[in-house]
Amino acid sequence: xxxxxxxxxxxxxxxxxxxxxxxxxxxxxxxxxxxxxxxxxxxxxxxxxxxxxxxxxxxxxxxxxxxxxxxxxxxxxxxxxxxxxxxxxxxxxxxxxxxxxxxxxxxxxxxxxxxxxxxxxxxxxxxxxxxxxxxxxxxxxxxxxxxxxxxxxxxxxxxxxxxxxxxxxxxxxxxxxxxxxxxxxxxxxxxxxxxxx
Numbered sequence: 001x002x003x004x005x006x007x008x009x010x011x012x013x014x015x016x017x018x019x020x021x022x023x024x025x026x027x028x029x030x031x032x033x034x035x036x037x038x039x040x041x042x043x044x045x046x047x048x049x050x051x052x053x054x055x056x057x058x059x060x061x062x063x064x065x066x067x068x069x070x071x072x073x074x075x076x077x078x079x080x081x082x083x084x085x086x087x088x089x090x091x092x093x094x095x096x097x098x099x100x101x102x103x104x105x106x107x108x109x110x111x112x113x114x115x116x117x118x119x120x121x122x123x124x125x126x127x128x129x130x131x132x133x134x135x136x137x138x139x140x141x142x143x144x145x146x147x148x149x150x151x152x153x154x155x156x157x158x159x160x161x162x163x164x165x166x167x168x169x170x171x172x173x174x175x176x177x178x179x180x181x182x183x184x185x186x187x188x189x190x191x192x193x194x195x196x197x
Contacts, residue, residue, distance in 0.1 A: 007074070045082040052084060073150075080154050089152050090116055096151035097124075100144060107140045111160075120156040122148060127163045137162070 021033040052069075055062040069075045070086040079085040087095075090113070097111055104111055108129040115123045126144065128137060141160050148158050 041082075045084070048079070048082055048084055052086075077153065089120065089122075089154065092151040093122055093148055093155075096147045100147045103143060104140065107136055109140050111144055114161070116155075120152075120154060121159070122152065122155045122157070123159045123161065124148070125161050125163050 018037075021030060024030050024033075052066060055065050058065075066086045069079065076085060085092075093113055093116065097113060100111065110127045112125050112127075113122070114125050117123075124144065126141060128140070141162075144160055145158050148155065152158075
C-alpha cells in the first residue's frame with residue numbers, strides 16, 4: 001500500500017524542520033536538535049530490530065511476516081532507513097527487474113543486472129530491438145530507473161547502459177568526421193564493413 005497524502009505531507013514537513021534546524025544560528029541549539037534526533041532514531045531502530053527478532057522467533061509464520069514487511073512500500077522504506085531490511089540490495093533489484101518484465105516486453109526490451117558495486121552503484125544493461133523510437137527508448141530507460149529507485153532507494157546511483165544490439169551500421173561518413181581529420185579512418189571502417197557484407 002503506497003503512503004497516503006497525509007503521511008507524505010508529514011515526511012515533507014520533517015524535511016523542512018530538519019532544514020530549519022540546520023539553518024539555526026545558535027550552534028548549541030543545532031547540536032541539541034541533532035542529538036535529540038539521533039537518540040530518537042537509535043531508540044526506534046532498537047525497537048524495530050527487537051520487533052523483527054521476536055517475529056522471526058515464531059518460526060515460518062514470523063519469517064513470512066518479515067518478508068511481507070519487506071514488500072510493503074512504507075514499512076520497507078523504514079526498515080531501509082534503519083538498516084534492517086530483510087532483503088539485500090541485489091535481491092530487491094532483481095525482484096524489481098522481474099516486476100518490470102511485462103512493461104519491458106511491451107516495449108520489445110529486456111534488462112539485466114550487470115553489477116552492484118560495494119558503495120551501492122547499480123549498473124543495468126538494457127537490450128532493445130533495433131529500429132525503435134528514441135522517445136520510447138527514453139521512456140523505457142527512465143521507467144526502469146524509477147522501478148529500481150523504488151526497490152533500492154539506498155542505491156548511490158543507477159546506470160542503465162544500452163546494449164549494442166548488433167544493428168547494422170550504414171557506412172555513412174559525415175562532413176564533421178571528414179573535417180575533423182577522422183575521415184580516412186572513418187572511410188576505412190566503412191569500406192571494411194561493406195566488403196564484409
